[in-house]
Amino acid sequence: MPRFMIPFDFHTHCTLSFDGKSSAEDMAKRAAELGIEHYALTDHVDLGDFPDKDFDLEATVNGAREIIPALQKEYAESTELLYGVELGQGVHDKALAEKLLAANDYDFVIGSTHNIRDHEDFYFLDYKDTDVPELLRLYFDELLETAEWGRFDVMGHITYPLRYITGDHGIDVDLSQFDSVIDEILRTLIKNGRGIEINTSGLRQKYGRTFPDADVVRRYRELGGEILTIGSDAHCTDDLGKGIEVGIKAAKEAGFDRIAVFRKRVPEFVRI
Ligand SMILES: [Zn+2]
Ligand SMILES: [Zn+2]
Structure with missing residues (x-):
């Protein structure tokens, strides 16, 4: 039996x-039990105008900084x-973002967009009276801005957003209408030496696919992208490592034979 299972x-x-269900101790212990060779707590x-009411920036940032070194040793x-x-x-608060990144010695930073300017998290939006293509246009424009920022x-x-638009509200979206802006986002990430992730949470949800799906991962690779994480x-501990195998399969099909492991913000590559 291999020592590392995942x-x-x-x-x-x-x-x-704010939405986590298991403690850092329990997550790290479970990752060790599962034999996850490289494991990131993220x-x-x-930032911006719509953080969750339960979100306490200092408690999150300082809490991670305190507990992670102890768990790394343990x-x-x-x-x-x-x-x-x-x-x-x-990009909604670049000054604060820079401050946080300078003050904390992170190994790895995922840059996400959960809401666009003047809108709450996509989870909360009402899609009945919404121009969905227009909303997605704004979303992809913000991803492009975020890719240009690149920190x-x-x-x-x-x-x-498809987790909610398609998964929860059953509204089908033809992503091909966004091909040119998605290409621009991917080209900008590549130009700035930034990567993408395959997020497997959608496989456990109504959406039933990864974020992004295989087409976008393949396109990133075709355009010359090399930095991919999964x-x-x-x-919660129950979901640790879920879907990683599916993600690896998608990565290989998209033309990847290695995955990035970030330490102190520097990628090294492991074969898949
Ligand atoms: Zn997340
Ligand atoms: Zn997220």
Whole structure:
């Protein structure tokens, strides 16, 4: 039996996130039990006008900084715990984002967009009276702006709004209408040396696919992209490592034979 059962999981949350269900201790212990070779805790730090009412920026940032080194030592034999963060809406408050990134010695930063300017998280939006293509146009424009800003390592869960639009509200979207802006986002990420992730949470949800799906991953590769991570976006111990195998299969089909592991914001590559 191989010592490591699951090669990696680079996107997970604990109770330091407003929506996390399991403590950092329990998540790290479970990652060690599962034999996840490289494991990142990436708790939510959401900037801008619409953070969750339960979100306490200082408690999250300081809590991670305190607990992660202790857990790294405790489980060093069983899992490589990486000190990550999921930085939401960095472009909504660039000064604060820069300050947080300078003050914390992160291994790995996921740059995510959970809401666009003047809108709440896509989770809360009412899609009945909404021009969905127009909303998605604004979303992709913000991803492009975020890619240009580029103060992260990989862009988080591209196509995240489809979790709600298609998954929860059953509204089908033909993504081909956004091909040119998606290409521009991917080209900008590549130009800036930034990666993307395959987020497998959609496989456990009504949406039933990864964020982004295989087409976008393949396109990133075709355009010359090399930096790819895969994460479950687990918010509890039960979901740790879920879908990683499916993500690896999608990555290989898209033309990847290696995955990035970030330490102190520098990627190294492991074969898949
Ligand atoms: Zn997210
Ligand atoms: Zn997340």
